[in-house]
Amino acid sequence: MIVAILALVLALGGSAIxxxxxxxxxxxxxxxxxxxxxxxxxxxxxxxxxxxxxxxxxxxIDESTLKQVPSAGNADxxxxxxxxxxxTDDTLIKFNVVMNRGPGVRxxxxxxxxxxxxxxxxxxxxxFDVRAEAATSVNDTYGTVGTSPLDTDFDVGETKYINNAFxxxxxxxxxLAGGVDLLDPTSGLAVQGTVYEFYGFPGANCRYxxxxxxxxx
Numbered sequence: 001m002i003v004a005i006l007a008l009v010l011a012l013g014g015s016a017i018x019x020x021x022x023x024x025x026x027x028x029x030x031x032x033x034x035x036x037x038x039x040x041x042x043x044x045x046x047x048x049x050x051x052x053x054x055x056x057x058x059x060x061i062d063e064s065t066l067k068q069v070p071s072a073g074n075a076d077x078x079x080x081x082x083x084x085x086x087x088t089d090d091t092l093i094k095f096n097v098v099m100n101r102g103p104g105v106r107x108x109x110x111x112x113x114x115x116x117x118x119x120x121x122x123x124x125x126x127x128f129d130v131r132a133e134a135a136t137s138v139n140d141t142y143g144t145v146g147t148s149p150l151d152t153d154f155d156v157g158e159t160k161y162i163n164n165a166f167x168x169x170x171x172x173x174x175x176l177a178g179g180v181d182l183l184d185p186t187s188g189l190a191v192q193g194t195v196y197e198f199y200g201f202p203g204a205n206c207r208y209x210x211x212x213x214x215x216x217x
Contacts, residue, residue, distance in 0.1 A: 093193075093212040101128065101205040111214045112189040113137040114182045118197075120206035130174075130197045130206050133161035134182060142185065145195075146178030154182075162195060173200040180212060188217035 093109045099120040108116045113136050123129040134145045136154055143154035146162035154160065162178030175198050182191040193212030199205060 090216065091214045093214060095208065095210055097208045099206045099208075106208075108132065108195070108208055108210065109212055111182075111191045111212070112184050112187060113141060114143075114184070114191055116180065116195070116210075116212075118206070118208045120199075128199060128205075129163065130176065130199050131161050131163045132178065132195045132197055132208060132210075133159050134180065135159050136182070136184075138184065138186070140185065142181075142183040144179075144181045150181070162197060164197060164199075174198070180210075190215040 093111060095108050097106055097108055097118055099106055099118060101120055101122065103121060105117045105119045108118050110116070114134060115137070116132060116134050119129070119131045119133070121129055132145065134143060135158070136143065136156060139153075139155040141154045142150065142152050143158075143160045144150040145160035148160050151158070151160065162176060164174070164176040175196060177194055177196045180191060180193050180195060183189070191212055191214055193210055195208060195210040198207040198209070
């Protein structure tokens with residue numbers, strides 16, 4: 001009986017002590033090491049200061065349960081190299097265009113202020129022209145196509161072109177290749193590549209095949 005009464009007194013005393021705790025009275029020294037489990041930590045309660053002050057370390061966290069840090073999708077640098085220098089907006093423009101002989105112009109590619117077109121027409125009684133031509137919609141650009149010299153003042157209304165006059169003959173087949181090098185200094189956009197012009201191949205009188213790299217700063 002005495003033991004039972006003593007146990008009851010101790011139990012009531014403990015409850016009274018717990019009930020009598022003041023707000024914010026529990027300190028770090030009051031908590032036994034490794035006593036607080038993850039379920040006792042409020043979700044999303046940790047801030048950068050907790051990490052900076054090393055209140056939790058890798059030993060406290062199950063890394064397999066962590067997701068990607070939101071800002072890690074765009075790292076500021078990789079190996080000390082700024083992210084801006086590791087990314088590029090360069091694209092490829094590929095075309096394979098066929099045209100029958102006659103009047104008319106077909107657009108082969110467009111990039112920034114530049115447009116590359118193709119035409120396929122008779123030039124006199126014995127010649128046949130296959131032409132790839134570049135034009136710009138803004139002034140003060142750079143341009144060269146084919147063997148034409150680089151023009152550092154390529155303006156609206158001017159054209160640069162690969163041109164070849166083929167002799168008209170049954171089943172004649174010819175090919176001409178020319179480089180394309182265009183630059184808009186204002187935006188920094190550049191277009192480089194090669195255009196192949198074919199005449200007399202099956203399916204049409206003229207065929208234009210090319211791959212251009214569009215470089216953006």
